[in-house]
């Protein structure tokens with residue numbers, strides 16, 4: 001794994017071997033109907049806020065007031081929707097896949113491509129696309145274009161925000177729509193929110209406070225958290241170490257009844273495709289459901 005996102009990190013930390021099979025080997029996994037439903041919910045809510053539709057699918061009905069409140073903010077330019085952010089290993093912002101950056105050094109082993117066509121546009125073209133486009137044998141690592149040397153800087157960490165709302169010039173609200181359960185996912189979602197806070201603070205250094213709200217559309221419930229720049233700096237250290245481990249190329253199998261139970265690579269007699277040779281069996285016990293709920297930091301008329 002050369003790059004990571006929160007969901008990839010989660011897979012890796014549960015079982016490194018699964019991350020290798022899924023993201024490096026691209027071993028097939030069965031289609032996930034829950035994923036399709038999640039996409040439909042996101043599409044409906046986001047298109048509604050964009051003003052591209054005036055109805056919501058029933059799954060979004062609990063949050064109609066909140067989505068209504070976002071529409072005028074979007075029209076004013078205060079809401080980003082489905083924004084895709086990439087960061088390199090030094091946490092500098094790059095394109096979603098990476099970008100060509102000027103450099104003065106050509107390291108040993110570099111694969112240099114000299115683009116003679118001055119009309120060429122390569123800025124958004126990845127090395128793979130460039131190789132395909134221009135019929136190159138190998139993907140270039142460096143590019144000489146109009147006398148300027150560029151190196152390809154890939155995205156190392158990626159995050160995609162459902163909604164980002166400017167509440168003031170120094171305060172941002174991030175909203176993440178969840179179609180799954182809140183209970184049992186508190187730690188995971190809190191950490192995901194912390195990564196969003198890191199991303200916001202890196203991309204917009206002027207921001208002093210980030211509020212992250214998870215909206216559980218099926219349960220009409222929310223989970224809000226507020227973070228300062230100081231806290232985000234602490235999270236950054238933590239995620240740097242975890243991201244480096246996930247992209248180190250070392251994949252530790254962690255077979256357990258919990259990690260293997262839902263893994264698509266578990267044995268066939270357990271419902272998987274049987275690819276993994278490290279799998280273990282036995283079903284885990286179910287956790288008792290919690291009944292806790294949190295208020296919204298930003299009400300959006302929810303209590304009306």
Ligand code: SF4
Nearest residue numbers: 015018260263276279
């Ligand atoms: S079956 Fe278990 S050990 Fe194998 S990849 Fe999946 S989680 Fe890891």
